[in-house]
Amino acid sequence: MTLNERKLIKRSMKGDIDAFEKLIEAHQKSAYNIALRMLKNPEDAKDVSQQAFVKIFKYIDTFNFKSSFTTWMYRIIVNLCIDYINKNKINNTYSLDNPIKTDTGEINREVKDNTDLPEDIVEKKETKQIVHNAINKLDDIHRSIIILRDIEDFSYKEISEILEISIGTVKSRIKRGRDNLRVILKEEMEQNPWNSV
Amino acid sequence: MDCNKCIENISPYIDDELIQGEKVEFEKHLKECKECEKIYNETLKVMNSIREIEYEPLPDDYKITLRSKLEDEKEYTKNPKNYKKWIGLGVAAVLIFFVIIMPSIYYFSNDSLNMDSAVEESKDMDSSNANEPMKQNLGNYGEMDSIEMADDETQDRAREEAQIDNRKIIKNAHIRIEVIEFNKTLKEITDNINLKEGYIQNSDIQTINRGRKEYKEGYMTLRIPQNYLEEVIDDISAKGKVNNLSINSDDVTKAYMDTEARLKNLEVQENRLRELIVKAEKIEDILNIENELRRIRTEIEQLQSTLKNWDNLVSLSTINLQLIEVDTIDNEIKPVDDNILSEAKKGFISTINNIIKALQTIFIFIITFSPILFLIIIVIAVFLWWRRKNNIK
Numbered sequence: 254m255t256l257n258e259r260k261l262i263k264r265s266m267k268g269d270i271d272a273f274e275k276l277i278e279a280h281q282k283s284a285y286n287i288a289l290r291m292l293k294n295p296e297d298a299k300d301v302s303q304q305a306f307v308k309i310f311k312y313i314d315t316f317n318f319k320s321s322f323t324t325w326m327y328r329i330i331v332n333l334c335i336d337y338i339n340k341n342k343i344n345n346t347y348s349l350d351n352p353i354k355t356d357t358g359e360i361n362r363e364v365k366d367n368t369d370l371p372e373d374i375v376e377k378k379e380t381k382q383i384v385h386n387a388i389n390k391l392d393d394i395h396r397s398i399i400i401l402r403d404i405e406d407f408s409y410k411e412i413s414e415i416l417e418i419s420i421g422t423v424k425s426r427i428k429r430g431r432d433n434l435r436v437i438l439k440e441e442m443e444q445n446p447w448n449s450v
Numbered sequence: 451m452d453c454n455k456c457i458e459n460i461s462p463y464i465d466d467e468l469i470q471g472e473k474v475e476f477e478k479h480l481k482e483c484k485e486c487e488k489i490y491n492e493t494l495k496v497m498n499s500i501r502e503i504e505y506e507p508l509p510d511d512y513k514i515t516l517r518s519k520l521e522d523e524k525e526y527t528k529n530p531k532n533y534k535k536w537i538g539l540g541v542a543a544v545l546i547f548f549v550i551i552m553p554s555i556y557y558f559s560n561d562s563l564n565m566d567s568a569v570e571e572s573k574d575m576d577s578s579n580a581n582e583p584m585k586q587n588l589g590n591y592g593e594m595d596s597i598e599m600a601d602d603e604t605q606d607r608a609r610e611e612a613q614i615d616n617r618k619i620i621k622n623a624h625i626r627i628e629v630i631e632f633n634k635t636l637k638e639i640t641d642n643i644n645l646k647e648g649y650i651q652n653s654d655i656q657t658i659n660r661g662r663k664e665y666k667e668g669y670m671t672l673r674i675p676q677n678y679l680e681e682v683i684d685d686i687s688a689k690g691k692v693n694n695l696s697i698n699s700d701d702v703t704k705a706y707m708d709t710e711a712r713l714k715n716l717e718v719q720e721n722r723l724r725e726l727i728v729k730a731e732k733i734e735d736i737l738n739i740e741n742e743l744r745r746i747r748t749e750i751e752q753l754q755s756t757l758k759n760w761d762n763l764v765s766l767s768t769i770n771l772q773l774i775e776v777d778t779i780d781n782e783i784k785p786v787d788d789n790i791l792s793e794a795k796k797g798f799i800s801t802i803n804n805i806i807k808a809l810q811t812i813f814i815f816i817i818t819f820s821p822i823l824f825l826i827i828i829v830i831a832v833f834l835w836w837r838r839k840n841n842i843k
Contacts, residue, residue, distance in 0.1 A: 268524055270517070270520050274513075274517065281508060281516075282505055283505075285508050286506055295506070299515075303515060303516045306516055306520070307516075310523060311523055381502075381503070399500065403500040404500065404501075409465065409467050424462060427461045428458065431461055431493050434496045434500070438496060438499070
């Protein structure tokens with residue numbers, strides 16, 4: 254924890270909103286994107302991420318300076334996202350343990366019309382689209398771990414602190430998450446044969 | 451390292467979470483095992499493609515809406531939370547306060563009653579002490595000698611009067627009078643009586659608490675020569691408001707006459723016996739006569755005493771006087787009380803004393819009931835904490 258961070262935290266504890274905004278400024282984008290990836294739509298992502306920040310502000314005086322502030326912060330954010338998901342269960346999940354849902358409409362739901370764009374841009378967009386879809390198809394547990402590891406770049410240790418699980422669990426979840434993704438991506442590619450991913 | 455273990459280590463290797471030894475082993479196996487290498491590469495591709503995902507930018511109004519939400523939160527927490535807490539504590543404090551105040555007032559008023567009557571008792575003792583010297587004087591008056599001396603003179607006069615109107619009348623008066631200036635009135639009456647050759651047979655002066663003030667009351671028995679009785683009664687009546695005045699007369703003339711006659715007879719008898727005794731010769735007779743003489747003498751003395759007593763009562767009438775001190779007498783308009791300032795001061799001081807007493811009692815009560823208070827406070831604290839915990843959701 255940097256000295257500056259510590260100062261900002263202390264001021265936030267006293268109710269200084271400006272200090273708090275500075276404190277979370279670097280993390281706002283991450284928080285929003287985590288929520289976006291987990292909840293899959295921008296409105297929910299905005300609501301939940303802001304809710305998380307308000308909650309962090311409300312309970313900042315319970316922060317005991319013993320753990321890392323960012324870990325503590327992201328724990329609240331991720332937990333709030335998980336709670337939100339559990340409240341409004343979105344059934345669009347895929348897991349090696351579950352039967353595959355073949356619903357053409359859903360797979361294609363975020364595909365944009367790209368017939369007028371140059372091929373390489375189209376390719377890149379297509380790739381991105383495929384990856385988006387693939388992640389969205391993961392079930393919540395694996396999706397969250399992939400988000401934290403591959404998008405947010407948290408270390409295993411940090412992930413274990415945020416999700417409050419053991420490092421062994423982190424490892425196994427990452428492995429399964431990536432394995433699932435591999436399978437999903439293979440399927441996606443089979444459906445879009447002109448992509449060479 | 452076998453393939454299973456190798457596959458398990460793919461992700462940690464990619465994420466740089468393997469220790470050096472494991473790393474080396476892994477890389478070695480990978481060179482040798484095509485299957486594992488394939489899986490490794492695929493996993494690597496997956497990871498990379500995910501990594502290429504760009505961040506979505508924040509919506510335009512994100513920061514603004516977040517700010518307003520934070521401000522709402524701040525207002526909400528800083529006010530109702532404390533507000534509720536203080537309301538809860540305030541209500542609890544008021545309840546506890548009342549629980550203490552009620553019994554303390556009860557105790558306090560009992561104590562003050564005790565205090566008042568204690569004052570009364572001490573004042574009584576004071577006034578009776580003050581009366582001692584006076585009573586001594588009365589005691590002197592009470593001795594037979596002086597009465598006889600006074601009585602001799604008055605007896606002569608009484609006989610003259612009795613001869614004049616030939617009646618023996620014992621007069622008694624009862625007066626109850628309210629006065630404003632007790633001591634002054636008392637002195638005036640006493641002087642008057644002494645002047646008129648009477649005396650105070652009995653005097654009993656008390657101080658009584660009526661309301662918040664003290665008042666004197668005097669109960670006296672006055673003896674006044676009969677002929678001055680009317681005058682003295684008028685004098686006394688003029689000094690205040692008469693509640694009660696009664697005069698009654700006892701006519702003992704007949705009884706007096708009878709007794710006198712009987713006495714004369716006995717005296718004659720006595721003389722005759724005395725003559726007889728001189729003439730007597732036999733011892734037996736002498737003894738008999740002496741017995742008779744003794745008996746007659748005793749009776750004579752009794753009758754004489756009775757007559758004397760009547761003489762006394764007739765010559766000196768008795769006034770039973772009740773002198774009551776009051777603040778005002780209704781049939782006049784009183785000027786403003788001169789003592790108003792000192793009364794106010796007294797009242798003020800007594801209130802201060804009462805407040806001090808009340809505080810002391812409250813303090814004692816708090817200590818007495820502190821275990822209960824302690825428990826109540828704990829219960830309230832637990833309740834507030836529990837509520838706070840629930841609100842955190």
